[in-house]
Amino acid sequence: MADISPHSKPDHEENPLERQRELMELLSQETRHSIIQTLLGHPELLASADELNHFTPSKSKKTVQEQLDVLVDAEILAIYEHSPNKEKRGLPWKFYGFTEYGVDILGDFNYLKGVPMARAVHQKTRKPEKIERHETAPRPLLPEPVRAAFRLNDQED
Structure with missing residues:
Protein backbone atom coordinates (compact mmCIF):
# COMPACT_ATOMS: atom_id res chain seq x y z
CA MET A 1 0.00 0.00 0.00
CA ALA A 2 1.27 3.48 -0.74
CA ASP A 3 2.18 5.92 2.02
CA ILE A 4 -1.13 7.26 3.28
CA SER A 5 -0.04 9.43 6.15
CA PRO A 6 -1.56 12.90 6.13
CA HIS A 7 1.91 14.34 5.65
CA SER A 8 2.65 12.57 2.38
CA LYS A 9 2.25 14.90 -0.53
CA PRO A 10 3.90 13.85 -3.79
CA ASP A 11 1.25 11.85 -5.63
CA HIS A 12 -1.74 12.95 -3.61
CA GLU A 13 -1.62 16.67 -4.34
CA GLU A 14 -1.57 15.88 -8.03
CA ASN A 15 -4.14 13.09 -7.89
CA PRO A 16 -6.90 13.55 -5.29
CA LEU A 17 -8.82 10.57 -6.71
CA GLU A 18 -5.86 8.31 -5.95
CA ARG A 19 -5.74 9.71 -2.42
CA GLN A 20 -9.45 9.01 -2.02
CA ARG A 21 -9.00 5.45 -3.29
CA GLU A 22 -6.14 4.83 -0.85
CA LEU A 23 -8.16 6.18 2.08
CA MET A 24 -11.14 4.03 1.12
CA GLU A 25 -8.86 0.98 0.99
CA LEU A 26 -7.47 1.93 4.40
CA LEU A 27 -10.92 2.28 5.98
CA SER A 28 -12.61 -0.68 4.30
CA GLN A 29 -10.12 -3.46 5.08
CA GLU A 30 -12.13 -5.94 7.18
CA THR A 31 -10.27 -5.76 10.49
CA ARG A 32 -9.69 -2.00 10.33
CA HIS A 33 -13.36 -1.51 9.47
CA SER A 34 -14.37 -3.57 12.53
CA ILE A 35 -12.04 -1.51 14.74
CA ILE A 36 -13.52 1.73 13.42
CA GLN A 37 -17.08 0.50 13.90
CA SER A 48 -8.66 -0.63 25.18
CA ALA A 49 -6.99 -3.29 23.06
CA ASP A 50 -8.97 -5.93 25.01
CA GLU A 51 -12.26 -4.23 24.12
CA LEU A 52 -11.29 -4.03 20.45
CA ASN A 53 -10.28 -7.69 20.47
CA HIS A 54 -13.61 -8.65 22.07
CA PHE A 55 -15.55 -6.91 19.30
CA THR A 56 -13.36 -8.45 16.58
CA PRO A 57 -13.64 -12.12 17.61
CA SER A 58 -12.86 -13.62 14.22
CA LYS A 59 -9.36 -12.11 14.20
CA SER A 60 -6.34 -12.93 16.33
CA LYS A 61 -5.02 -10.42 18.85
CA LYS A 62 -1.91 -10.09 16.69
CA THR A 63 -3.98 -9.22 13.61
CA VAL A 64 -6.02 -6.64 15.53
CA GLN A 65 -2.83 -5.09 16.93
CA GLU A 66 -1.24 -4.96 13.46
CA GLN A 67 -4.29 -3.15 12.08
CA LEU A 68 -4.41 -0.78 15.06
CA ASP A 69 -0.78 0.07 14.27
CA VAL A 70 -1.72 0.77 10.63
CA LEU A 71 -4.52 3.12 11.74
CA VAL A 72 -2.20 4.87 14.21
CA ASP A 73 0.54 5.19 11.56
CA ALA A 74 -2.03 6.69 9.17
CA GLU A 75 -3.03 9.12 11.96
CA ILE A 76 -6.67 8.00 11.85
CA LEU A 77 -6.27 6.80 15.45
CA ALA A 78 -4.00 7.83 18.30
CA ILE A 79 -3.03 6.15 21.53
CA TYR A 80 -4.38 8.02 24.54
CA GLU A 81 -2.91 7.14 27.93
CA HIS A 82 -4.48 7.47 31.36
CA SER A 83 -1.49 7.08 33.69
CA PRO A 84 -3.46 6.80 36.97
CA ASN A 85 -4.80 3.44 35.76
CA LYS A 86 -1.25 2.01 35.59
CA GLU A 87 -1.36 1.63 39.36
CA LYS A 88 -4.75 -0.11 39.39
CA ARG A 89 -4.88 -3.81 38.75
CA GLY A 90 -7.34 -4.90 36.10
CA LEU A 91 -7.81 -1.46 34.53
CA PRO A 92 -6.47 -0.48 31.13
CA TRP A 93 -4.32 2.63 30.89
CA LYS A 94 -3.81 2.73 27.11
CA PHE A 95 -6.75 3.48 24.83
CA TYR A 96 -7.24 3.89 21.10
CA GLY A 97 -9.33 6.76 19.79
CA PHE A 98 -9.81 8.98 16.78
CA THR A 99 -7.61 11.94 15.91
CA GLU A 100 -8.94 15.20 14.52
CA TYR A 111 -18.97 7.05 8.67
CA LEU A 112 -20.28 9.55 11.20
CA LYS A 113 -23.86 9.04 10.00
CA GLY A 114 -23.69 5.51 11.39
CA VAL A 115 -22.80 6.53 14.93
CA PRO A 116 -26.33 6.16 16.39
CA MET A 117 -26.64 2.62 15.01
CA ALA A 118 -23.12 1.66 16.10
CA ARG A 119 -23.85 2.94 19.61
CA ALA A 120 -27.12 1.02 19.78
CA VAL A 121 -25.39 -2.19 18.71
CA HIS A 122 -22.58 -1.64 21.19
CA GLN A 123 -25.01 -0.96 24.02
CA LYS A 124 -27.02 -4.13 23.31
CA PRO A 145 -12.60 18.97 18.32
CA VAL A 146 -12.97 15.16 18.38
CA ARG A 147 -15.44 15.24 21.27
CA ALA A 148 -17.40 18.01 19.57
CA ALA A 149 -17.64 16.02 16.34
CA PHE A 150 -19.43 13.26 18.22
CA ARG A 151 -21.30 15.54 20.63
CA LEU A 152 -19.86 13.60 23.56
CA ASN A 153 -20.71 14.56 27.09
CA ASP A 154 -23.21 17.24 26.07
CA GLN A 155 -24.19 17.56 29.70
CA GLU A 156 -20.61 18.61 30.58
CA ASP A 157 -19.78 20.87 27.60
Missing part, protein backbone atom coordinates in the same frame (compact mmCIF):
# COMPACT_ATOMS: atom_id res chain seq x y z
CA THR A 38 -16.28 -0.60 17.45
CA LEU A 39 -14.86 2.82 18.27
CA LEU A 40 -17.82 4.60 16.68
CA GLY A 41 -20.13 2.59 18.93
CA HIS A 42 -18.12 2.96 22.11
CA PRO A 43 -19.79 5.29 24.61
CA GLU A 44 -16.51 7.18 25.14
CA LEU A 45 -14.96 6.64 21.66
CA LEU A 46 -11.88 5.31 23.42
CA ALA A 47 -11.34 1.57 23.71
CA TYR A 101 -7.65 14.10 11.12
CA GLY A 102 -9.37 10.74 11.55
CA VAL A 103 -12.69 12.42 12.34
CA ASP A 104 -12.33 14.56 9.21
CA ILE A 105 -11.70 11.47 7.07
CA LEU A 106 -14.62 9.59 8.66
CA GLY A 107 -16.83 12.58 7.94
CA ASP A 108 -15.68 12.68 4.32
CA PHE A 109 -16.64 9.02 3.91
CA ASN A 110 -19.98 9.33 5.79
CA THR A 125 -23.98 -6.39 22.94
CA ARG A 126 -23.38 -8.69 25.89
CA LYS A 127 -19.95 -8.22 27.37
CA PRO A 128 -18.04 -10.30 29.89
CA GLU A 129 -17.18 -8.68 33.23
CA LYS A 130 -13.61 -7.85 32.15
CA ILE A 131 -14.82 -5.96 29.07
CA GLU A 132 -17.46 -4.09 31.08
CA ARG A 133 -14.74 -3.13 33.57
CA HIS A 134 -12.58 -1.88 30.70
CA GLU A 135 -15.52 -0.01 29.15
CA THR A 136 -16.24 1.88 32.37
CA ALA A 137 -12.60 2.46 33.38
CA PRO A 138 -11.43 6.03 33.82
CA ARG A 139 -9.82 7.31 30.67
CA PRO A 140 -8.36 10.53 29.29
CA LEU A 141 -10.46 13.10 27.49
CA LEU A 142 -10.32 13.19 23.73
CA PRO A 143 -9.27 16.50 22.16
CA GLU A 144 -12.13 19.00 22.13
Whole structure:
Protein backbone atom coordinates (compact mmCIF):
# COMPACT_ATOMS: atom_id res chain seq x y z
CA MET A 1 0.00 0.00 0.00
CA ALA A 2 1.27 3.48 -0.74
CA ASP A 3 2.18 5.92 2.02
CA ILE A 4 -1.13 7.26 3.28
CA SER A 5 -0.04 9.43 6.15
CA PRO A 6 -1.56 12.90 6.13
CA HIS A 7 1.91 14.34 5.65
CA SER A 8 2.65 12.57 2.38
CA LYS A 9 2.25 14.90 -0.53
CA PRO A 10 3.90 13.85 -3.79
CA ASP A 11 1.25 11.85 -5.63
CA HIS A 12 -1.74 12.95 -3.61
CA GLU A 13 -1.62 16.67 -4.34
CA GLU A 14 -1.57 15.88 -8.03
CA ASN A 15 -4.14 13.09 -7.89
CA PRO A 16 -6.90 13.55 -5.29
CA LEU A 17 -8.82 10.57 -6.71
CA GLU A 18 -5.86 8.31 -5.95
CA ARG A 19 -5.74 9.71 -2.42
CA GLN A 20 -9.45 9.01 -2.02
CA ARG A 21 -9.00 5.45 -3.29
CA GLU A 22 -6.14 4.83 -0.85
CA LEU A 23 -8.16 6.18 2.08
CA MET A 24 -11.14 4.03 1.12
CA GLU A 25 -8.86 0.98 0.99
CA LEU A 26 -7.47 1.93 4.40
CA LEU A 27 -10.92 2.28 5.98
CA SER A 28 -12.61 -0.68 4.30
CA GLN A 29 -10.12 -3.46 5.08
CA GLU A 30 -12.13 -5.94 7.18
CA THR A 31 -10.27 -5.76 10.49
CA ARG A 32 -9.69 -2.00 10.33
CA HIS A 33 -13.36 -1.51 9.47
CA SER A 34 -14.37 -3.57 12.53
CA ILE A 35 -12.04 -1.51 14.74
CA ILE A 36 -13.52 1.73 13.42
CA GLN A 37 -17.08 0.50 13.90
CA THR A 38 -16.28 -0.60 17.45
CA LEU A 39 -14.86 2.82 18.27
CA LEU A 40 -17.82 4.60 16.68
CA GLY A 41 -20.13 2.59 18.93
CA HIS A 42 -18.12 2.96 22.11
CA PRO A 43 -19.79 5.29 24.61
CA GLU A 44 -16.51 7.18 25.14
CA LEU A 45 -14.96 6.64 21.66
CA LEU A 46 -11.88 5.31 23.42
CA ALA A 47 -11.34 1.57 23.71
CA SER A 48 -8.66 -0.63 25.18
CA ALA A 49 -6.99 -3.29 23.06
CA ASP A 50 -8.97 -5.93 25.01
CA GLU A 51 -12.26 -4.23 24.12
CA LEU A 52 -11.29 -4.03 20.45
CA ASN A 53 -10.28 -7.69 20.47
CA HIS A 54 -13.61 -8.65 22.07
CA PHE A 55 -15.55 -6.91 19.30
CA THR A 56 -13.36 -8.45 16.58
CA PRO A 57 -13.64 -12.12 17.61
CA SER A 58 -12.86 -13.62 14.22
CA LYS A 59 -9.36 -12.11 14.20
CA SER A 60 -6.34 -12.93 16.33
CA LYS A 61 -5.02 -10.42 18.85
CA LYS A 62 -1.91 -10.09 16.69
CA THR A 63 -3.98 -9.22 13.61
CA VAL A 64 -6.02 -6.64 15.53
CA GLN A 65 -2.83 -5.09 16.93
CA GLU A 66 -1.24 -4.96 13.46
CA GLN A 67 -4.29 -3.15 12.08
CA LEU A 68 -4.41 -0.78 15.06
CA ASP A 69 -0.78 0.07 14.27
CA VAL A 70 -1.72 0.77 10.63
CA LEU A 71 -4.52 3.12 11.74
CA VAL A 72 -2.20 4.87 14.21
CA ASP A 73 0.54 5.19 11.56
CA ALA A 74 -2.03 6.69 9.17
CA GLU A 75 -3.03 9.12 11.96
CA ILE A 76 -6.67 8.00 11.85
CA LEU A 77 -6.27 6.80 15.45
CA ALA A 78 -4.00 7.83 18.30
CA ILE A 79 -3.03 6.15 21.53
CA TYR A 80 -4.38 8.02 24.54
CA GLU A 81 -2.91 7.14 27.93
CA HIS A 82 -4.48 7.47 31.36
CA SER A 83 -1.49 7.08 33.69
CA PRO A 84 -3.46 6.80 36.97
CA ASN A 85 -4.80 3.44 35.76
CA LYS A 86 -1.25 2.01 35.59
CA GLU A 87 -1.36 1.63 39.36
CA LYS A 88 -4.75 -0.11 39.39
CA ARG A 89 -4.88 -3.81 38.75
CA GLY A 90 -7.34 -4.90 36.10
CA LEU A 91 -7.81 -1.46 34.53
CA PRO A 92 -6.47 -0.48 31.13
CA TRP A 93 -4.32 2.63 30.89
CA LYS A 94 -3.81 2.73 27.11
CA PHE A 95 -6.75 3.48 24.83
CA TYR A 96 -7.24 3.89 21.10
CA GLY A 97 -9.33 6.76 19.79
CA PHE A 98 -9.81 8.98 16.78
CA THR A 99 -7.61 11.94 15.91
CA GLU A 100 -8.94 15.20 14.52
CA TYR A 101 -7.65 14.10 11.12
CA GLY A 102 -9.37 10.74 11.55
CA VAL A 103 -12.69 12.42 12.34
CA ASP A 104 -12.33 14.56 9.21
CA ILE A 105 -11.70 11.47 7.07
CA LEU A 106 -14.62 9.59 8.66
CA GLY A 107 -16.83 12.58 7.94
CA ASP A 108 -15.68 12.68 4.32
CA PHE A 109 -16.64 9.02 3.91
CA ASN A 110 -19.98 9.33 5.79
CA TYR A 111 -18.97 7.05 8.67
CA LEU A 112 -20.28 9.55 11.20
CA LYS A 113 -23.86 9.04 10.00
CA GLY A 114 -23.69 5.51 11.39
CA VAL A 115 -22.80 6.53 14.93
CA PRO A 116 -26.33 6.16 16.39
CA MET A 117 -26.64 2.62 15.01
CA ALA A 118 -23.12 1.66 16.10
CA ARG A 119 -23.85 2.94 19.61
CA ALA A 120 -27.12 1.02 19.78
CA VAL A 121 -25.39 -2.19 18.71
CA HIS A 122 -22.58 -1.64 21.19
CA GLN A 123 -25.01 -0.96 24.02
CA LYS A 124 -27.02 -4.13 23.31
CA THR A 125 -23.98 -6.39 22.94
CA ARG A 126 -23.38 -8.69 25.89
CA LYS A 127 -19.95 -8.22 27.37
CA PRO A 128 -18.04 -10.30 29.89
CA GLU A 129 -17.18 -8.68 33.23
CA LYS A 130 -13.61 -7.85 32.15
CA ILE A 131 -14.82 -5.96 29.07
CA GLU A 132 -17.46 -4.09 31.08
CA ARG A 133 -14.74 -3.13 33.57
CA HIS A 134 -12.58 -1.88 30.70
CA GLU A 135 -15.52 -0.01 29.15
CA THR A 136 -16.24 1.88 32.37
CA ALA A 137 -12.60 2.46 33.38
CA PRO A 138 -11.43 6.03 33.82
CA ARG A 139 -9.82 7.31 30.67
CA PRO A 140 -8.36 10.53 29.29
CA LEU A 141 -10.46 13.10 27.49
CA LEU A 142 -10.32 13.19 23.73
CA PRO A 143 -9.27 16.50 22.16
CA GLU A 144 -12.13 19.00 22.13
CA PRO A 145 -12.60 18.97 18.32
CA VAL A 146 -12.97 15.16 18.38
CA ARG A 147 -15.44 15.24 21.27
CA ALA A 148 -17.40 18.01 19.57
CA ALA A 149 -17.64 16.02 16.34
CA PHE A 150 -19.43 13.26 18.22
CA ARG A 151 -21.30 15.54 20.63
CA LEU A 152 -19.86 13.60 23.56
CA ASN A 153 -20.71 14.56 27.09
CA ASP A 154 -23.21 17.24 26.07
CA GLN A 155 -24.19 17.56 29.70
CA GLU A 156 -20.61 18.61 30.58
CA ASP A 157 -19.78 20.87 27.60
